[in-house]
Structure formats: C-alpha cells, structure tokens
Amino acid sequence: MAAAGDGPWLDDAAGRLVRPFTVSNGRTRPSIALDLLSHLRATGVTPIGYLGPEHAQVLDLCRTTVSVAEVAAHLKLPAVVTKVLLSDLVDCGALTTKPPEFTHNPTDRALLEAVLDGLRRQL
Template sequence: MPNASDGPLLDDSLGRMVRPYTVSDGRTRPTSHFDLMTMVTATGAVPRRELGLDHSNVLVLCERPVTVAEIAAHMGLPATVIKVLLSDLVDCRAVATRAFDRARFGPNSTLDLDLLEAVRDGLLKLL
C-alpha cells in the first residue's frame, strides 16, 4: 500500500484507494443536469472557494471541450461522481456546459468510433 505522502492514493494492482463517495463528500445527486454526452468546457474563471484535487483534475480535462463520459473514463470514477464534481464547478462558474451537437456528427464526420467504443467499455467497467 502506498504512503499518503508519495502522491495520490493509487495502487497499480488495486486501483484507486479512495471510495468514490468520499470524492463527492458523500453526495450522490448533482445540483446541475448532465447526461453522459453533455459537453463541458473550462471557462478560465478561478473558483472562489478551494476545491479538492479531483475537482482540479476534472478542470484540467475541461481545458478543451469534453463529454461527461470522457471525463469519467479518464478519471476512473463513476459518472454520477463526476456529475457531482462538475456541479460544483458549474456552481462556481469554472466550467460551462452545452448539449452535445449530434447533428454535427453525420456520416461525413471525423467522429472516432474507436474512441467512443473505448469510452463505452471503460464506463461499463465502472458499473
């Protein structure tokens, strides 16, 4: 088991050592509405209150437009937990959201189906 002073509580063989509900302070319901395809982008605004490391990591992922599903996959956390973290970031205006533009990804789009399948598989592992 890693020493807490060595960095994040991760173990290569066990994975994340902190329970997801701890990351969201026991909250299970976001204060904002998101679905898995909601697009999230950092606004550049500095949060007025101190947020945790997971909030900061989510904010870094939002430097470019990204979906809730992608954030959950990258963070290795359930989408529900990510939605709670994102709600905190929306509340302090650090991120903005918009609906996923499905029409933009028609038959001639550059949508990476391999990436979407990898995200789907990652999310299924979290269930």
C-alpha cells in the same frame, strides 16, 4: 505501488484507495442535469474555496471541450460521482456546459445497429 503522478490515492495492485463517494463528499446527486454526452469547457474563472484534487484534474481536462463520459473515463470514477464534481464547477462558474449536438437522430435504427455491430466485433 502508486503509479507516477497519481499520489497515494491509487495503487497498481489494489486500485483506488479512496471510495468514490468520498471524492464527492458523500453526495450522490449533481445540482444540475448532465447527460453523459453533455459538453463541458473551462471558463478560466478560478473557483473560490477549497476544491479537491479531482476538481483540479477536471479543470485541466476541460481546457478543451470534452464530454461528461470522457471526464469520467480520465478520472476513473463512476459517472454519477463525476457529474457531482462537474456540477460543483459549473455552480461556481469555472465550467460551462451545453447539451450534446446530434448530427444524426440518436434513436435512428440504422445508427443503433451499426453501433451494435461494432460492439459485437470488439467482443
């Protein structure tokens, strides 16, 4: 049975009925370099030509600034497939991207230990 609003492509029991690579037309590499923490935001430019329903979902999600990881989680797609979709939208001017801004050194040992400790508590 399909979940509300998901159309025929998702099934509660079976999961996604379309393979992720079909969403990106078989492409496995984005045209631009995107980090999982890269920030994206819609520009308001309407893409010319046909884009899939996932592209429309991405534009809706990116009305506010979001990361690549957040978009992938909302779409329930692998990060690499999501990056291909995002690069399509950046290429046509519908999205802007900027690298992540760190307020802390991402390789700071204390920060990494705190993250590890938090993950251990979740398991």
